[in-house]
Structure formats: C-alpha cells, structure tokens
Amino acid sequence: MKPAAQPCTTLASVSDFTAYFGFPPPAHPLLTVIDLGRHRKPPVSGTVWRGLYIVSLKKNLKGMLRYGHRIYDFNEGVLAFFAPGQVCMADASVDTSALEGWMLVFHPDLLLRHPLGKRIGSYGFFSYQLNEALHLSAREEGLLGALFGQLHEEHQQPIDAFSQDVLVSQIDALLSYANRFYHRQFLTRRAAEHDLLSRFEELLTGYFARDDQDQPLPTVQHFADELHVSPAYLSDMLRTLTGQTTQQHLHHALIEKAKRLLLTTSLTVNETAFQLGFEYPQYFSRLFKNKTGLTPAAFRFSAQ
Template identity: 70%
Template sequence: MKHTAKDFRVLASVSDFTQHFGFPSPAHPLLTIVDLAQHRGAPAPSLVGPAFRQLYIIALKKNLKGTIQYGHRAYDFSEGVLAFYAPGQMCENNETVDTSELSGWLLAFHPDLLHKYPLAQKMAGYGFFSYQVHEALHLSAREEAMVDGVLHSMQLEYGQPTDGFSQDVLVSQLDVLLNYANRFYHRQFLTRRPAEHDLLSSFEALLTAYFAQGGEQPLPTVQHFADALHVSPAYLSDLLRSLTGQNTQQHIHHALIERAKQLLLSTSLTVNETAFRLGFEYPQYFSRLFKSKTGLTPAAYRFSVH
C-alpha cells in the first residue's frame, strides 16, 4: 500500500514513541527501556498507521512471528532476534505479526542524548542501523547473555533517581552495548554478500558523508544529491516522501540540525562561526532555521544542554 505524507505519524520524542505504542511513560526524557513481555499480545501498532521515528531503537525480540516493514524492505525476525532502527526512517508492522508469545526488551533513545559525547561521532559508522540491513542479528546463547547483561545494567541505572551523572553513565553503557553489537554484526555479515544498494540507501550514505567532512563547505542542496544519484530533484523528493514521509529538503535540514547540535556542544565555535562552518552565508538564517526545528536558538540550546 502506498502512503501519502499525511498518513505518517511523526514520533519526534521518546514520549511520542511510548504514547504511540502504548508503552509506559519514559523515566528519562531522552531514553526509555521497555520490557516487551509486558506487552505480549498487544494489538499491532499498524492499526494507527506507519510511524516516522526520529529516534534510535534497539530491540531484542524473542518469539515474534512475522515481519516488520522497514522502508520498503521486510525486516525478518524468523531466526535473528536483535534489530536496529535509525532516526528518520519509517517502520510499519505487517498485519499478520503475532505477539502472543513475545518477550525481550526495547531500548529507544533520542539523538540529543549523545550530542556532547564521542559516541555521537561513532553512530554513522554502525552499518546495522541502515535500511540496507533487512534481517535481525543472529545471536548465540553466549552473545545474547552478554547483551542482556549490559541492558540489565542500563535498566538499573534507568530506574535510579536522575542526578548529574545519570546521562554520563547511561551513554557509557550504551557505548558498550553498541560495541558488542558491532562485534556480533561483523561476525555474522562479514562473509555475506551485502544487500544491493537502492536509491534510498545511496542517498543516506551521501548525506552522512557530506556532513562528516571537516571544515567549511557549501550548504547542500536537493540538486546536489539528485545529480549525484542521476535522478531528477522531483523524483528524488517523491521517492523519499513515499518511503519516509519526508522530502529531500526535510532530510537535509534534519541532518544539518543534527550536525549543528554536535558543533555547538563539542566545539568552542561561536554561533556565527558554526553557521559559516555549516555553509550559511548569513548566520541569521541559520539561527532562524535552528529555532524553527528545535524551538530554541543555537545559543539557548548550547546553554540548556551544558
């Protein structure tokens, strides 16, 4: 079924995510951990339409029968149990998904959780968050126990009253969890033939590479990416909108704001210098765009997080 942009529910925060899927309210504004066994037999969220999630999600799902639509691929849980979803991507449950015997856990976190930590720079290197991966990670009993151990430590910290060290501890534990996942991912997929790159995957790779460059660079344009992918700007935007509910310019703005947040929190650049580094000719336009997307000026955002 082809969806229009208005069919997509945008889940911009952890609270949006938990409310949409009927999970308990989060104990931390930027992160939640859900025991899936407590939601066994729950109705499929597809009843309320596909969700465009602006969050990272890691899920260890046991005894889930069926597939989940991830972009335009089916994410197969027939054998593997550990799955990864990146921000800015659409997921939708197949109507035949059976959760009657579901168990495991789900960890969802907002990119803002990482922006002042080195882990933020590492996320683009974790290929298991890509649309190209369309099957869950297979874990041995020993590997699953190791992952569960890290998650249990995170749950203990998550349940503690929040203090000045809470976020540092949670992010460090998340770093360990992702390091394990990276090890297991490479063990499973190094000898397999990579999934064929499609246009969406190629666009994501180009967008990530563009903002990974150091130094000042021009603002990226829709035409730039369309030319690189050998398609028209209109076709690229229509494709992205049909798969994610967001057009090319919206994807660019999202990546631009995420890069701006990293620079504001990890460097001593002034707001004007940050704007120039990102390619803005006029810093005022950068500030207006940043506030329209985050609700805060760049200076206020820097102050609110530090």
C-alpha cells in the same frame, strides 16, 4: 485518479513513542528501556516517522522473518536497529503473544557532549532500516540481554549529575558488542553472502561489458537496488569478504574499462570520459591518475 497518500504519524520524542505504542511512560525524558516480555502489546498498523534511535532485541516473534529481503530459518534472538528520520510500516498480523526481549529507545540529544554522538554514525547497521537485522547466538543474546537489563535499572534511578554519563557509557558498550556480533554475522552466513557477492560481480561485469554511448556512471545505490539490499549493507559485506567497499569495486572496474578503451580505440581522452559516463573529463583524468599514477594520455603513450 492518483491514490491518496498514506497518513504518517510523527514520533519526535520518547514520550510520543511510548504513548503511541501503549508502553509505560518513560522514567527519563530522553530514554526508555522496555522489557517486552512484561509489556507485550499487539502491533499497531500504520506508517510512522521516528526521530529516535531504537535498538530492539526480540525473540518468539511469530510471523515471517526476513533478512535482506530473504527468508531465513533462524530461531535465536534478533537485534534490529533504527536511526532518527527513518520511516517504519508496522504490520498488525504479527503475533506478539509470546514475545520476549528488550527495546531501547533514546533521543539523539542524549548523546550531545559525548564522543558517541559523533561516532554513532559510523555504525552501518543503523542505516539498514527494515532490510537487515542482526541474528544472535544464545550466548550473544544472553550477553546483550544483561546489558539491556543494566540500562533498564539505571534509567529508572532518580536523575542526578551522573545519570547521562552512565547511560551513554552503557549504550556505548551495547553498540560495541553489537558491532562485534554484526561483523561475525557475515562469516556465519557465508553461503548466503558469497551468493550475494557472486551476483554483485555478475552485475558489475555485465554493466561494464556494455558500450552504450549514454551509459551513466555506476553508483552504489544502483547495485544495492538491483540486489535488494541497502548500500551500507552491500559495502560492509564486500569489505568483509573482499577487503574493498562497493565504491572501490566500482572504481576498479571503471579504470579497467578505461584502460581497455584507451588501448583498443581511437577515442580521445575526452571522448573516453564521455563514453564512461563522466560529465566532466577533468574528473575522469583526476580519478584515473589517482588510481594508476598516470594521466590517461600518459598511460596510452606508455603502452605504445
């Protein structure tokens, strides 16, 4: 018998969020800033869909802390990011009795008419859901804590014609600093990330070493799943350490294998495309020319 699906609570507004978790009602209809040290609440078990942006700075959270599905001994503050549409599973076993920090919750409508509304999608950390968090030094934690404090004070002011502009500018500054610290993280966790890079390269080499007739085109999602990280995290890590995204690595390996097939087999260009997993040979020819400057046929002829 198929097990029943777990119920999922929908939190579509800031008011929904504060009511569900037992926080004070929001002072602004589209945003709230919660001082977690003053409003400690036991975790609420259950699956939740949230139509909101959430940025939380937490410390002294007692329980297992995982980063990219791996456990790290890192006791400083942890900054986590959630985007609208993401589903979260809460765990009531975590001890929040000594929790400190801040939580910013805002509705996407707050960013309408502001450039940040378009730019926020470029911040990769919002796509990580529960897989990766940003680990902060004491100095970084203090700086971001001050920004959260400014947001907290501003959002409690009476709403006027300038309120939304001021709040969005403060969020913009907070995310800009987070982006700086996020890219620093790849350098301070170099050993762990280089291990991830080595495993990615091993998987990539193994994938293209096969000559399966029905091998599909490789995807970023496939390698991210194999490495137990999100696609955005994998691409950002590779870009930081190698200067190329995951897709660029895949294209490079794909073209190198195509060259080998063109020069060492009697396969036609169309057969080569099918061998590589392309459904349409013309797409293979376009990609090959884009990456090498030659069509597959011209490349084969030039090597004779």
